Amino acid sequence: MSKKLLLAASAAVLLNTSPALAASDADLAAIKADIQAMRAAYESKIEQLEQKVETLSAQQDQTAAKIATVEPAAGEQVATQRPATMQRNIKDSSFNPAIGVILNGKYNSFSENEGDVAGFAIGEEGERGTEGLSIDETELNFSASVDDKFRGSATIALAEHGGETEVEIEEVFIATTALPAGIEVKAGRFFSELGYLNSHHTHTDDFADRPLTNRAFLDGNYGDDGIQVSAVLPTPIYTEIGGGIFRGDDNPAGGAEGSDIGAWTAYGRVGGDIGDKTSWRVGLSTLQADDVSRDANEDEVNFSGDSDLYIADARAVYAPTGNNAEQEIIFQGEYFYRDEDGTYEDTGAATGAVDYDDGQSGWYAQSVYKFAPQWRAGARFSQLYAGDVPTGLVGSALDDEGHDPWAATAMVDWTNSEFSRLRAQYSREEVADGQEDNQFTLQYIMSLGAHGAHNY
Amino acid sequence: MKKLSLMILTLGVLVASPSFAFAKTNIFACAPEWGALAQEIGGDKVDIYTASNANQDIHHMRAKPSLLAAMRKADLVICSGASLEIGWLPILLNKAGNNQVQEGGIGSVMASDYVPLLDVMQEKADRSMGHVHPEGNPHIHLDPNNILFLSKVIAERLSEIDASNSSAYQSNQVSFENSWTQAIAQWDNEGSHLKGQQVVVYHKSWTYLLNWLGMEAVASLEPKPGIPPNASHLKQVLQDIEGKNVKAILIAPFENEKGAKWLSEKANIPIIKLPFTVGGNAQSTDLKTMFDDTLQRLK
Incomplete structure (x- = not known):
């Protein structure tokens, strides 16, 4: 019986789904009360917290309001003061350094097979361009302020010569920005201040190629390793003087050895405005290269000795409406005189080393007319005068055979924006007796990245 | 080497020759509006060189020789900044050998650094969009409130550069501010x-x-x-x-x-x-x- 009772009890327990609840409605009420008490407690706590938050945020608002009322005055003071001395000066977009890439492509067609300039030995960069389609020269430029006292710039050119891609260091230099009295010191490798064109990169030129003078006397650009000091003087009109010392390794210098200073330069120039429409600049400069050993004409001609170059340059820019963005006319010219004392040897003509002591000269004049904001047309003439030919050099590359090389050029270009330009150019080059070279060039010049400079 | 030493000597003599002592503070203003504002604040204590006139598109100017000569002498340069003068101002600053007026220096005020700019490129700026200034539109002077703010900047800067005339600059600024505030109210109304x-x-x-x-x-x-x-x-x-x-x-x-x-x-x-x-x-x-x-x- 007791077993049955036990079983029944167990069954009752097992079957009873909610023994505790079933058992305790009273308990439930108690629990509910507990929970309510807890909730009340929490709610009051939450309320307290909310109040705290409110007071805090109100305090914060007050503080903010206080700050706001204080800020304009303080803000003004802070804002009107100059920024703290900067570590680096980021001038062009958000890049540091400013990076620029110049894309330059050409199509050249020449009616003559040869482009040798009679009476002159021409360096590699001064030669006639590549015939046919080519990506002339791609230029990479990095530049920035180094700190508050120096700036730096590196320009690397990728070019093809004779089917091989060459990496050329065009310019890699540092320059001061913190010297007083208008003085700037530049060190490294850079295009020297010589005449007008030499210090400019070719992509800024007004023509697709350099005039004969700069090709013959400066091999395109004279850019050597050295130091240059210049000073803008405190005069009412612009006056700048300067000079540099160089290793002497770039044409027209060459064959630098040991610790010698192979070349030095000096220049002076003045410039200014005439009214609101015209600006001008004239200058004199010299490049003195000593103990030169220079190979040219594809290494067939060697010059050894002293080579002294003198240049006079002039440039004027006239804006008919007073606004250069609309219309302008540029006049520009340079005269070159080179005095060379040493020996010339033309291995191609097997002359042996022949004494040479004479002067050569040349000039160019050009004008470019911007007749509409995007359109320009230009004309240029350049001519060279070789020295007298010593008997030993008759029939060699140094013999001009009584012909003064000249070139006449006409061009028209279209500038879509400041960053792109397309150009067509025709040249008639008679650089040697019997050579009548009709040259036709199509060119594009485009820039990526950093904003280009509007040099004078 | 003899020629070289002669050259260095000549250069040295020319550079070391005493520069003129200028009684007035020289201001180089990139544009006429900044020249005019500098005149309001500087009064007769300053000499102002204005680099451009109203007929010129200031962005397309060149680093002309005359500008270089003026930059050489400047005690304070006031320009719009925000790339407006990027084609030529950096060349002048590089060549002029004038430390004081380099950007960030005591003698440099790039106006767009001091006012909120419009047209700031929030998204990627690309040249296919034309000549955009990613840092913002630089033509800030046509909001007269910006002019007012810059008057304070210029007064403070002039006081810093030329402390002896500080009170003149401050009082010029106060009278400019008074008349300018009235003028703004009138223009707002008009x-x-x-x-x-x-x-x-x-x-x-x-x-x-x-x-x-x-x-x-x-x-x-x-x-x-x-x-x-x-x-x-x-x-x-x-x-x-x-x-x-x-x-x-x-x-x-x-x-x-x-x-x-x-x-x-x-x-x-x-x-x-x-x-x-x-x-x-x-x-x-x-x-x-x-x-x-x-x-x-x-x-």
Whole structure:
């Protein structure tokens, strides 16, 4: 019986789904009360917290309001003061350094097979361009302020010569920005201040190629390793003087050895405005290269000795409406005189080393007319005068055979924006007796990245 | 080497020759508006060289020799900044050998550093968008509130550079501020009816003026900033503004009128040639008359 009772009890327990609840409605009420008490407690706590938050945020608002009322005055003071001395000066977009890439492509067609300039030995960069389609020269430029006292710039050119891609260091230099009295010191490798064109990169030129003078006397650009000091003087009109010392390794210098200073330069120039429409600049400069050993004409001609170059340059820019963005006319010219004392040897003509002591000269004049904001047309003439030919050099590359090389050029270009330009150019080059070279060039010049400079 | 030492000696003598002691503070102002403002604050204590005139597109100027000579002598340079003068100002600063006026220096005020800029590129800036200034629109001077703010900047900077005349600069600034605040109130009043009016512009030169007056530019004659108007874009503009109530075509003295004239005839909208800066027309002899004239012409 007791077993049955036990079983029944167990069954009752097992079957009873909610023994505790079933058992305790009273308990439930108690629990509910507990929970309510807890909730009340929490709610009051939450309320307290909310109040705290409110007071805090109100305090914060007050503080903010206080700050706001204080800020304009303080803000003004802070804002009107100059920024703290900067570590680096980021001038062009958000890049540091400013990076620029110049894309330059050409199509050249020449009616003559040869482009040798009679009476002159021409360096590699001064030669006639590549015939046919080519990506002339791609230029990479990095530049920035180094700190508050120096700036730096590196320009690397990728070019093809004779089917091989060459990496050329065009310019890699540092320059001061913190010297007083208008003085700037530049060190490294850079295009020297010589005449007008030499210090400019070719992509800024007004023509697709350099005039004969700069090709013959400066091999395109004279850019050597050295130091240059210049000073803008405190005069009412612009006056700048300067000079540099160089290793002497770039044409027209060459064959630098040991610790010698192979070349030095000096220049002076003045410039200014005439009214609101015209600006001008004239200058004199010299490049003195000593103990030169220079190979040219594809290494067939060697010059050894002293080579002294003198240049006079002039440039004027006239804006008919007073606004250069609309219309302008540029006049520009340079005269070159080179005095060379040493020996010339033309291995191609097997002359042996022949004494040479004479002067050569040349000039160019050009004008470019911007007749509409995007359109320009230009004309240029350049001519060279070789020295007298010593008997030993008759029939060699140094013999001009009584012909003064000249070139006449006409061009028209279209500038879509400041960053792109397309150009067509025709040249008639008679650089040697019997050579009548009709040259036709199509060119594009485009820039990526950093904003280009509007040099004078 | 003998020649070389001679050269160095000559150079040394020339450079070391004493520079003139200038009694006045030399200010190089990139644009006429900054020259005019510097004159208000500097009064007779300063000599001002203004690098451009109202007929010149300041962005396309060159680093001319005359500018270099002036930069060499400058004690304070005031320009708009935000890449407006990027083609030539850096060249002048590099070549002039004048440490004081380098950007960030005591003698350099780039106005756009001190006021909130409009048209700041939030997204990627690309040159296919034309000549955009990713840092913001640099033509800030056509909001007179910006001029007021810059007057304080210039007064403080002049006081710092030329402490002996500090009180003169401060008092000039106070009197300028008083008359300028009144003038702004008057212009706000005069210009209140312009709010919401629509115009066509040549370039984004007018952003600050339009923003101040609550006006709206519905089209530009330039297809992309920095690229001159062309026929196909002008036709597009003509289509775009059809049915809109366009009040006028705004152009500056240095902007080519050709495209504006074409559109003006086709759409029968007047051209309003605003002075843009001091000297932009015969009436605009200083900042106040320049704004007076601008509002007069917009009426």
